[in-house]
Amino acid sequence: MIELKGVSRRFGEVLAVNAISLVVETGEVCVLVGSSGCGKSTTLRMINRLLPSTAGEILVDGKNVCDTDLQTLRLNMGYVIQGTGLFPHWTVARNIGLVPGLLKWPEARIRERVDELLQLLGLDQEGFVDKYPHQLSGGQAQRVGVARALAADPNILLMDEPFGALDAITRETLQNEMLRIKQQLGKTTVFVTHDIDEALRLADRIAVMDQGRLIQYDAPEAILRRPASLFVETLVGSQDRGLKMTGLQRVGDAMQRHLHPRPRDLDKPGVREHETLRQALSLMLWQGTESLPVMDEDGAEIGIISRAQIWAGGH
Ligand SMILES: Nc1ncnc2c1ncn2[C@@H]1O[C@H](COP(=O)(O)OP(=O)(O)O)[C@@H](O)[C@H]1O
Ligand SMILES: [Mg+2]
Known part of the structure; x- marks a missing residue:
């Protein structure tokens, strides 16, 4: 479980994140959604302490992240960003095996784990592990990024607009992969996007942010049915709501x-x-x-x- 209690972050004059409180239950996918600059990435980066908060506290399974050894904390949180952050001179196998390598897993176990992840993400074609990032399509590279984040089986996944740079069809395919991986692995996930449709599709709960503040935190259906403000209503598109609702039902x-x-x-x-x-x-x-x-x-x-x-x- 991840709990934010009155968390803020100031950059000089700018209050990028303003007293946010929310709880992400174990196994749930929480999606932070809002326009560019509203503080989503800053919020995410405070969870794995890439950025210190300037007020409030963040607890993971009841323990303040500031009291957790940084390496232990990071190893327990897979982090996926747009553009993947893969090492260009490393093969796919070596990129995915990065964290297990740091953890000094035996070679054979790392190889097994890499194979397992390639299978999970549908990348288990002949010769794929020996490719370099520049030889991959955008969708493949993003999948490798996800595989790398999952490599050491962290309890938590943090994803910052991971599919933002992909074309619409590839994005939809990867969203489906996400839903399948969620069913299979059930990782507690915080996922950032500016795309409300992506949020509605992937989230157990959506956190709508505006100018550093948390405006509404609710299940997708509740966000559509009972938007907390005109801002949220506009975000979900008041005219399109009925159709979006049918998109949530099986x-x-x-x-x-x-x-x-x-x-x-x-x-x-x-x-x-x-x-x-x-x-x-x-x-x-x-x-x-x-x-x-x-x-x-x-x-x-x-x-x-x-x-x-x-x-x-x-x-
Ligand atoms: N390292 C930084 N230094 C100064 N200002 C920053 C920094 N990072 C983010 N900001 C500011 O904080 C606000 C929130 O940024 P960010 O969290 O990146 O938004 P989002 O991810 O929602 O687009 C923006 O106004 C941004 O300019
Ligand atoms: Mg961002």
Whole structure:
């Protein structure tokens, strides 16, 4: 668990972070969102003590980070930044093995761990470990950055706009990877972004910041339904809210389930139960239909999602 208690940071005249208090529960993903310059990165850097705070305290599992040995603290916190910070003259394998190397793990164990992480991040192609950062695409390099942060199995992940420089499609792929890794590893994560859609997608709880202050700290659905101020309402886009809400809900939770699965009619388009109501709605609009069959992973039809159910899901 990470707890910020009245944490502030001043740079000369500028109060970059102004008395922020929040708790990130173990295993949760907290996303800090707000415009450029509102104090997100500064907040993150105070957690791993890249920056000292000028007031307040930060506790990790009840212990003040200032009372924790710096190396121990950092080893327990994976840190991922935009542009990855990979060493250009080191291979992928050596970059990922950086922290285990510092911890003096035996060579064989490091190699095993590197292989495991490459698999986790879908980078386990032949010869990939021997490449250098300049030989990687932006998405691959960012994945290596994530692998490196996870290498020594830290309890906490800190991510500062890790996907900010990627094109929209690569970004979406990496967001999906994040969701999958979250399910698999359940790391306590603080993730910084200026993109509200990325925040809604990844967060268990969203911290909306403005000019150094914490404006609202709530679950994505609560941020959409009950924005605490006009600022938050504008951020989530008051007109787009209904659609964004359907993006948070799963087809499987709203559909009418058949008593028994049926073989699928291959001529009819359908959705899968883990897809969002937004995806179902879009397909219905495109197909001009009132309802869609829902398939499980094996392609059997397990239910029906109708327009009425999507409507009901929004309330
Ligand atoms: N090292 C620094 N020296 C002086 N001012 C800084 C420094 N780092 C950040 N700031 C200022 O603090 C404020 C918050 O910055 P930052 O936390 O980087 O915002 P964000 O990550 O939300 O874009 C900005 O006004 C920025 O100019
Ligand atoms: Mg920043």
